[in-house]
Amino acid sequence: MPFNLLVLACFLYVACLFAVAFLVEGRAARGRLGWLRSPLVYTLSLSIYCTAWTFYGAVGYAARSGLEFLTIYFGPTLVFVGWWWLLRKLVRIGRQHHVTSIADLISSRYGKSNTLGVIVTVLAVVAATPYIALQLQSVVLSFGVFASAAPEGSNPPEPGLIAIWVAVGLALFTVLFGTRNLDAREQHHGIVIAIAVEAVVKLVALLAVGSFVVWGIAGGVADVIARIDAADLAAWQVQPGRWTGLIFLSAAAVICLPRMFQVMVVENQDEGHLARASWAFPLYLMAMSLFIVPIAVVGLERLPVGSNPDMFVLTLPLAEGQGALAMLAFLGGFSSATSMVIVESIALATMISNHVMIPLWLRLRPGAAAADDLRQVVLMARRLAIGAVLALGYGYYQVSGGSAALAAIGLIAFLGVAQVLPALIGGIFWRGATRTGAIMGLMTGLVVWAYTSFLPSFGPGAALPEAVFTQGLFGLSWLRPQALFGTEAMDPMIHALFWSMALNGMAFCLGSLLTFPGPVERLQGAAFVNVFEGSIGPQRWARGQAEPEALLGMAQRILGEDEALALFQAAARAEGKEGFLPDPTPAFLDSLEARLSGSVGAATAHAMISQLVGRATVTVEDLMAVASESAQILEYSARLEAREAELTRTAGALREANEKLTQLSLQKDAFLSQISHELRTPMTSIRAFSEILTEGDLPPDTVARYGQIIHDEAKRLTRLLDDLLDLSVLENGAVQLTVGLGSLQGMIDTALTAARQTRPDREFQVIRDLPSETIYLKTDADRLTQVFINLISNARKYCDAARPELRIAVRQRAGRVTVDFIDNGKGIPKDSQALIFEKFARLSDANRAGGAGLGLAICREIMANLGGSVAYLPGQGGAAFRVTVPLRLETLAA
C-alpha cells in the first residue's frame, strides 16, 4: 500500500471534516440546525470518550491484561445508566449558569473564586498534556505501521515530522472552527458535527476490522469463542480490587474530563438529549468493545511474537493483505485521535483564556476592559491557548520518546482529572462545601497524584530521583511515592488512586467543615445544589406530608406572628376547621406560597415550602435560620423606616403648626390694628366736634351740622361694632339659624328695600326676572336676606357707571339655587378678586360710604353657615357676585 496514498486519504478525510464543519457553522449562523441538534448527534459527540487509546489501546490492553480493559467501558456505562440524574444536574447547572468549562463550574460554585479556576485549569492541562501526546503518538505509530509495511525504496518521513504536521494541522482546524466567534454559551456546532462524523467512522472501522477477524480470519463466532477459550484465559484473572478501582476511575473521568464536560454540558442543546444518551451512549461503548477480545486473541495467534498489540487493529488486516480495510482502520484511529485533540484543546483553551490569560491581561492593563474590544482579545487568547496546548502535547511526545504503553498514560490522565470529583460532587450536592475546602482538596489531590502517579510515570531517575523511590522523600520511608504510609503490596495504579482520592476527599470535607462559606458562596451553593427547585415553576402543589405546625412556624418567622396566625386561622375556617391549623391542601399551599413570596421573593418562598412539603434537600434548620435572619433584617429595617417616617411627619406637622401660628399671629395683629383704626377714626371726629360744640360761641347752623356729624359718626361706630360681633359669632359657628320655608322673591324684595338706604339720592335701576324667582327655599331667610342686602348695597355704593344698573339672575340646578348680582360698573380688578372677602378689604376709599370693609367677610361666613357659598364671578362686565344656596338646608335640628 503506497504511503503517499495514505497521506492523500488522510488529507481528503480532513478536508471532508473541514467541509462538514464549515457547512454546519453556516447553517448554525442562519439558525437552521434542524436534525443537526438531535439526540443522535449529542450521543455520537459523547464518543470522544473513546480516543485513540480506546481504539488501538483497548486491543493491546486485552492482549496484555485480558478482560480488564472492559472496566474502562463499565465506568461510563454505570454513570450514564445508573447516575444519569447527576449528569442531568450538571447539564441543568451548566445551562442555567452559562458554565463554559469544568473550571468555570468549580470556580462559580465556590463564590466565583478565580483561584479555584486556576487550580482546575492547571490540573486539567497537566493531566491532558500526556493524553494529547498519546494521541499524536498513536497517529505516528499508525503511520509507522504502514511505513514498515511499505515496499523498499519508498521514503517514509520521520516520526517526529509526522507528529509536528499532525499537531499543526489540528491546531489549525481547532483555531478555525473553535474560535470563529465568541458565543456566550461556548457552543461550537461545526465541531460537534465533525466529532459525530468521526464517531461514526471509528465505530464503522472497528466493527469492520472485527467482522473481518471473526468471519474472515476465524471461522465465525463459534470458532472465535473456541479460540478465546483456547487462549490462556486462566491468566486473565479478574482482580476485584483493581477492577473496582478502574471502574471508579473511568466513571470519575467521564464526569470530570474537560473534553467530556465540553460535549456533555457546554455543547448540550437540550436537556432531553441526555435521556436518550443515557442508554444510547452505553450501547455505542458496547459496540466499540464487542470485537476487542477476538481481535486481541486472533492477533496474538497470527502475528509474530513481539509485535505491538496496540497496533493489532492495523497490523492484522495488513498482514492479511486487506489494504483497504487497514486504511479504514487507520482512518478510524485517526478520527479517534483528532476528535479528542480538537475538543480537548478547545476545552482547555477556554479554561486557560478565561481563568489565566484574561485575568492576567486585565491586571497588567487596568482600564483595558473598557478601552479595547475585549472580544478580539479573548479570541486571540483562545487561539494562543490552543496553540500552547498542542505545543505542550507535542513537547511531551518528544520528551517521553513515545514509547510508553498507551493504556498507562490514559489511566494517569484519568486519575489526574478525577481529582476534581470531590469538589464537583460536593459542590452540587452539599451546601456546606466551601471554597477553602475545595482548594485544600484539589491541592492535596494534585500533589498526591503528581507524586504517586504522574511524576513516577516518567520512570525512576527521570522526574524523581531514584533514591526517592527506594527510600522515600527526605529519606522518610513512609513517603515513598508508590508505597505511601507503608502500603507496599498495592498495585501502583490503585495505590495512587486510593491515596489521592482519600486524602483529597478528606482535605475537602475537613476544610469545608472548618470554614464558613462567604455570602456569594452561600448564594451560589444554594443555586447549584437546589438547581431543580427554582425551575419547578408554577406547578401546583400536590398534597405533601407537610406538618401544618411547621408551615405555621415558618410563616410566623416571615410574616410576623399575628399576621401568620390570622392567615392560618382564615384558611382553617375556610376548610371548616376550628383553630389555627388548616390541612395542607394544594390550594392552601398555593395561597401560602403566594403570600410568602410577597415578603421573601418567589424562589425563596417556593424553596421553603417545598422543603416542608418534602421535596428538597436542604435541611429545615438551614431554612429556618435563613427565614429568621431575613425576618430580623426586615423587622429592623421596617422599624427604622417607621421611626424615620414618624420623625419626618412630626417635623412636618411642627413646621406646619408653627407657620399657622405665625400666620395667625400676623393676622391677629393686622386685624387688631385695623379695628383700632376703624374705631379711632369716627371717635376722632366725635371728640373733636363735641369739644368744639362744648366751647360754644358758634352760629346755630354750624352747631346743627356738627351735631349731625357727631350723630353719623356715632352710628358708624355702632354699625362697626355690630358687624364685628356678627362676624365673630358667624366665624365661631355659634350662630343660631332660624330655618324655615321662605320665598326667594320675597327675600330679594326685602333686600332691595333695605338697601335703598345706601346712597338714597342715587338713581339706580334693578333688572329682575320675577318668574324665575318663584322658588321656596328651606333656609334662614333673615341671614340670606342680609347677604343680599350687603351685595346690593355694595353695588349701589361702588358701581361707578353714569346710569347704574343691577341685574339679578336666578337659576335652579341639581338641588341648588344660584343668585347672581351683576352691575354695570368697572368691576373688581383681577388681582383684588381674591382679597375682597377678607376682613377690612376695602379696595379704595374713593367711593367710601361709611362701610368698615366687613360686609363681604360677613356674607362669606353666612353662606358657609347656610351650606352654600358666595363667590366673585369674573368676566361679567361689571362687578358680579354669585350666591349659591341649597334648596333645602339640612340641619341637625330639622
Add this chain to the structure above:
Amino acid sequence: MLLIEDEPNIAEAIRFLLTRDGHRVSHAIEGVAALAVLRDDCPDLVILDHMLPGMSGLEILTAIRADGTTRNLPVMMLTARGRDREMAERAGADRFMTKPFSNAEILAEVRAMLGQSGQTAG
C-alpha cells in the same frame, strides 16, 4: 399750612380748629394732590394722616424729606394705629399724634412746632 387727611369729618374738625387759631389751612385728601400743593404754596407746616388712599402717609413723608426745598419742613403725623409711631419717626416726622386727640393737644403741638422753627403764625 397743609392738611393731608382723607376722612372728611376729621379734616373739617382740624381745619376749623386751626383756622380759628389764625392759620391759613389748605387741604388735600391724597398724596399726588398734596405734593402739588406743597410745591405751589410752600406751607410752613404739614399735618399728615398715616392711612391714605393711594400713597400712604409714610411715602408722602419720604418724598417730602427727599426734596431739597422741603427737607426741613416740620411735619406732624396723625395715626389711628399706635405702633406706627416708630416708623413715622424713623421716616423723619417731627411730631406724632394718635387719634383720637383733644383739640387742645393738637393746637399746642402746632404752636410748639411753629415756635421752634422760628416762624410766626401766618
